[in-house]
Structures are given as structure tokens and as C-alpha cells.
Amino acid sequence: MLEPKKMKFFGLRDIEKIPQLRKLSEQQRFEIGVVSHVLPFRTNNYVVDELINWNNIPNDPMFQLTFMQKEMLEPEHYSKIARVLRNNGTHDEIKAVADEIRFELNPHPAGQMTANVPVMDEEPVQGVQHKYKETCLVFPSSGQTCHAYCTFCFRWAQFVGMNDLKFATDESRRFQTYMREHKEITDVLFTGGDPMVMTLKKLEAYILPLLEPEFDHIQNIRIGTKSLGYWPYKYVTDKDADDVIRLFEKVSDAGKHLAIMAHFSHGVELETDIVKEAVRRIRNTGAEIRSQSPVLKHINDKPGIWSEMWKEQVRQGIIPYYMFVERETGAKNYFALPLSRTLEIYKEAYQTLSGLHRTVRGPSMSAMPGKVSVEGVAEIHGEKVFVLTFLQARNADWAKRPFFAKYDEKSTWLDQLKPAFGESQFFYQDELEDILQKKREVFEKTEQNKFDSVAFGAA
Numbered sequence: 001m002l003e004p005k006k007m008k009f010f011g012l013r014d015i016e017k018i019p020q021l022r023k024l025s026e027q028q029r030f031e032i033g034v035v036s037h038v039l040p041f042r043t044n045n046y047v048v049d050e051l052i053n054w055n056n057i058p059n060d061p062m063f064q065l066t067f068m069q070k071e072m073l074e075p076e077h078y079s080k081i082a083r084v085l086r087n088n089g090t091h092d093e094i095k096a097v098a099d100e101i102r103f104e105l106n107p108h109p110a111g112q113m114t115a116n117v118p119v120m121d122e123e124p125v126q127g128v129q130h131k132y133k134e135t136c137l138v139f140p141s142s143g144q145t146c147h148a149y150c151t152f153c154f155r156w157a158q159f160v161g162m163n164d165l166k167f168a169t170d171e172s173r174r175f176q177t178y179m180r181e182h183k184e185i186t187d188v189l190f191t192g193g194d195p196m197v198m199t200l201k202k203l204e205a206y207i208l209p210l211l212e213p214e215f216d217h218i219q220n221i222r223i224g225t226k227s228l229g230y231w232p233y234k235y236v237t238d239k240d241a242d243d244v245i246r247l248f249e250k251v252s253d254a255g256k257h258l259a260i261m262a263h264f265s266h267g268v269e270l271e272t273d274i275v276k277e278a279v280r281r282i283r284n285t286g287a288e289i290r291s292q293s294p295v296l297k298h299i300n301d302k303p304g305i306w307s308e309m310w311k312e313q314v315r316q317g318i319i320p321y322y323m324f325v326e327r328e329t330g331a332k333n334y335f336a337l338p339l340s341r342t343l344e345i346y347k348e349a350y351q352t353l354s355g356l357h358r359t360v361r362g363p364s365m366s367a368m369p370g371k372v373s374v375e376g377v378a379e380i381h382g383e384k385v386f387v388l389t390f391l392q393a394r395n396a397d398w399a400k401r402p403f404f405a406k407y408d409e410k411s412t413w414l415d416q417l418k419p420a421f422g423e424s425q426f427f428y429q430d431e432l433e434d435i436l437q438k439k440r441e442v443f444e445k446t447e448q449n450k451f452d453s454v455a456f457g458a459a
Contacts, residue, residue: 002274004237007147008045012036020054028058034082035068038098038105039330040159043067043148046231051268061266061299066148069298072331077101098160106329107157115368115439118178122445125178132370132392135187138175142202143195147231150265152296152335154327158193180214189222189261196227200240204247211254221251224261228289229269232278245281252286262318265293266300267309270316279316292322295342295363296335303348310349310357323362325374328413336412339363339386343374361391367414369432370394377407385420390428394435398428 010018015033024032032041043066051062058069070078084097116129116137129137144158153159179185190206198206210218227234235241251258260282264270282289291313295301300309310320323346326336337345342363350358365372370393378387384407390398403426405417419426 002236002277005046005233005274007231007233010043010045010048012041015041018048020048020052023054023057031070032068034078034085035070035072037081037085037094038073038077038101038160039068039151040149040153040156041068042146042159044231046233046274047148050272059298061305062268064298065150065152065265065296068151069334072151072334073101074333077104102157102160106332109154109327109329115436119442120174120178120181123174124443125174128175128178130178130182130185131394133184133396135189135392136179136182136185137189137191138206139192140190140195140198140202140206142198143190144193145197146192146194147197147227147234150226150263151331152294152299152326154329155193156330176209179210179218183217186217187220187222188218189224191224194225194227195223196225196231196234200243200247203244207247207251211250211256218256220257220259222259222261224263226263228260228262228275228278228282229264232272232275235278235281236274245285248282248285248287258285258287260287260289261321262289262291263293264291264309264313264318265296267305267312270309270312276316279318283317289318290321291318292324294324294326294335295337295345296326297337298335301337301341301345303345303352306345306349307352310353310360314357320357320360322364323360325363325365325413327366328415332412338409339374339411339413339417340377340407340409343377343386347376364391365414368436369414369428370398372414375402378404380404381421383420386417388417393428395428395431401427403427 012033015021015029015036021029021032035041047062047066052066053060053062057063058067073081081094081097081101084094089097116131118125118128118130127139127141129139131137146159149156149159179188188210195203195206207221209215210221233241235244238244248258269275279289291310293300295306300306306323313320323342325339325342326332328336346363350360361373363374365374369390371391373389373391375387375389378385385404386407387402388405389400389402391400393399404420405426406420408417411417
């Protein structure tokens with residue numbers, strides 16, 4: 001019988017209250033606090049008590065995944081915020097310095113705030129991203145937090161109290177109108193934050209309408225979540241756990257496919273009895289669980305970690321789905337690996353697997369033009385090159401069309417790569433610029449309409 005657990009959150013103000021942190025020096029605790037004034041820090045008692053090996057600090061992967069390290073900020077950034085804290089700066093002084101640093105950390109990579117946002121009736125549809133024709137991302141306003149924050153998080157800007165960096169639906173449900181009118185959308189991905197922090201009532205408000213006949217074109221409902229890794233009690237012993245399971249059953253009974261897009265960054269997250277029971281209960285509803293994570297220095301940058309994690313996932317009925325490249329945001333310099341090394345990790349792990357595990361794709365970059373997979377390294381006409389392809393793209397015609405970049409051992413992201421064979425640019429770049437220019441024109445017109453409306457009202 002699995003015992004229920006009452007959730008207890010630990011944030012910036014609670015660092016000194018976590019008993020296990022007494023193993024660290026005062027300086028180490030100070031460093032955690034310094035970085036946590038810039039990047040969001042939040043963990044909980046399940047992570048602290050059951051996932052972290054406190055005899056292996058600071059090298060424990062789950063500690064690295066959830067507790068800030070000094071090197072996660074650039075030295076000049078760390079010194080700047082530490083100086084204000086040591087001088088007992090006011091709240092406003094600390095926030096001003098933190099915000100200044102945050103804007104230098106590329107808070108919204110790959111055009112999330114404009115290039116991916118659709119427009120309806122000359123107004124942006126808040127909390128929606130529609131980058132690929134068939135798939136629409138929805139950011140529920142009630143799901144803009146997580147059970148714990150990953151230190152590598154590429155959506156960290158959602159959680160730092162800067163309203164102009166937040167991305168979430170409004171309460172008008174315009175996003176439903178948008179999806180109702182766009183019949184090309186077959187997949188809806190609820191993301192955040194983490195939608196599974198929402199109460200049952202809030203979850204139902206987002207999911208149940210999609211089961212109605214007016215949304216027959218929506219075939220697949222996805223939920224992007226870290227809850228299985230950070231709070232599996234959500235599906236087993238929490239007070240609304242049984243009702244959440246019944247909600248998942250309703251989706252399956254309605255003829256929709258429900259996919260739980262689970263974020264597992266290390267095999268440790270799959271080891272506890274509570275997570276195994278949560279996985280079992282979810283799968284019994286007819287839902288599938290698919291796993292994804294970026295490759296991260298200090299956490300999972302060895303082939304054996306991935307090989308064993310994928311094998312354990314298949315044992316539990318989870319489908320390995322994506323290996324991502326760490327995005328160019330936040331603490332990227334601490335976590336990012338060269339694409340050459342990331343490919344080696346993927347290849348060496350992949351070679352140890354049977355066909356059942358080889359559903360995993362990658363290494364994949366969610367970049368401005370689309371999801372770009374590093375397929376391999378080849379030598380063509382005497383030139384060593386990366387072989388690349390789009391798994392998804394802003395123009396579907398780009399998908400699975402191989403293209404080539406000069407091989408180098410330092411590049412960590414697509415925009416650092418140079419075309420091979422003397423080409424001046426990659427095949428998609430002119431068309432991409434046309435797409436983005438049209439987006440810019442739409443948003444400029446939208447902003448001008450807002451200005452005209454305000455000016456007319458004032459007159």
C-alpha cells in the first residue's frame with residue numbers, strides 16, 4: 001500500500017529550511033541563493049527526500065537538475081547580483097539587477113513570443129503557439145508553474161515575475177475559438193509551466209470541450225508534464241488522483257488519443273514505487289506515455305545513462321520519443337554540449353538498444369525554422385559534414401529533406417553551423433525570412449491597430 005504524501009514546496013526563501021542543505025557550507029548555500037535570484041528555484045519534498053543522493057553532493061544528477069549552481073550564471077552576472085545581495089540591497093535594487101541579467105539570457109528563444117503566435121481578428125491569440133500546421137500549443141493560465149523547476153529550463157522566463165516575459169491564455173477562451181476555426185489542427189499540446197499542477201476542475205475546463213463534436217478534427221490531445229518525475233502522487237494518492245485518472249479515461253472513451261509527454265532527465269526518476277504505480281495507472285486509461293529530455297552536462301551526458309533510462313522506460317511501457325539539444329537560453333553555457341558530442345552520446349546509446357527502444361529521435365534542435373535532427377556525420381567529396389534533416393518545419397515541404405553543414409567540434413546550436421560545399425546559406429533560409437517578415441508585418445499592423453484604437457478612444 002503506497003502511503004499518500006503531503007506536498008511541501010521549497011523556494012528561494014526556504015533554502016535555509018531544507019534540512020539536507022546543512023550538509024553544504026554556508027558559502028554553497030549562499031551561491032544557490034544568488035543564482036536563484038535570477039533563475040527560478042523551486043523544489044519539493046519528494047525530490048529532496050526520495051530522488052537526491054545527499055551523499056553525492058554536488059555531483060548528484062538530481063541535485064544538479066533542481067538546485068542552482070554558481071556556474072549556471074556567467075561570472076560577470078554572478079558577481080553583479082552577489083554584490084547587491086552582500087550590500088543588503090533593497091528589493092527593488094535586487095530586482096532591477098536580476099531583470100537586467102535576465103534580458104541578456106535570451107528569455108524566449110526560437111520566436112516563441114511573436115513568430116509562433118497566431119493572429120485572429122487582427123489580435124494575437126494569447127497563450128497559443130501554432131508553429132506547425134497540425135499541432136497547436138496551448139499554455140493554460142492556471143498551469144504556469146511546476147512541481148519543481150529544472151535548472152536547465154528553456155521556459156524559465158515564465159516563472160521569474162516579469163509579466164512581459166509571461167506566455168499564457170487569457171480567460172476569454174479565444175484559443176478555443178481559434179482551434180475550432182482551424183480544421184487543419186489535429187493535435188493540441190497543453191504545456192506551460194506544467195498543466196498537471198492544475199486542479200481537476202481547471203484540467204476539465206481545458207480538456208473536456210475538445211471532446212465535443214465541434215472539435216472532431218482534434219484527434220490527439222497531448223499533455224507536456226514533468227509531474228511523473230517530480231510529483232507522481234498526482235496520479236496515485238492525491239485527493240483528486242482517481243478523478244484525474246477518470247478524466248484520462250473519458251478522453252480515450254471519446255475516441256481521442258491521449259499522450260502524456262513525460263519529461264524524464266535521468267533514470268533515477270523512474271526508480272521509485274510511486275512513479276511505477278503512476279505510470280501503470282495512466283497506461284490503464286488507454287493513454288500513452290512518451291518520454292523526452294535534452295542532453296545535459298553534469299546530469300545525463302553519458303551514453304550509459306540514456307541506454308539504461310530508455311530500457312527502463314520500455315520495461316514500464318513508456319515510449320522513448322525525443323532526445324533534445326539544450327536550447328540557447330538561460331544557463332545554456334553550463335549545460336550545453338557540442339553537437340558532435342551530443343550525437344556521439346545518442347549514437348552510442350542507440351547502438352545498445354533493440355528495435356523496441358529505437359522509437360527515440362534525435363538529437364533534435366527546436367530552432368526557429370523547425371525541429372532539426374542531427375542524423376550523422378559523413379564525408380562527401382572529401383568534406384566532413386553534419387547530415388541534418390527537419391523532423392518538423394514551418395513549411396512542411398522542408399521535412400525529411402537532407403541538408404549539410406560543415407563539421408566542427410564546437411558548435412552547440414543550428415545558428416552556429418555553416419553550410420557545407422561552399423554554399424552561402426541553407427536551402428530554407430530565404431523562405432524562412434519571407435515567413436518571418438510576413439509575421440512581423442502582421443504584428444506591426446496589430447500593434448498599430450491597438451494604438452489607433454486607444455488614440456481614437458482618447459479623442
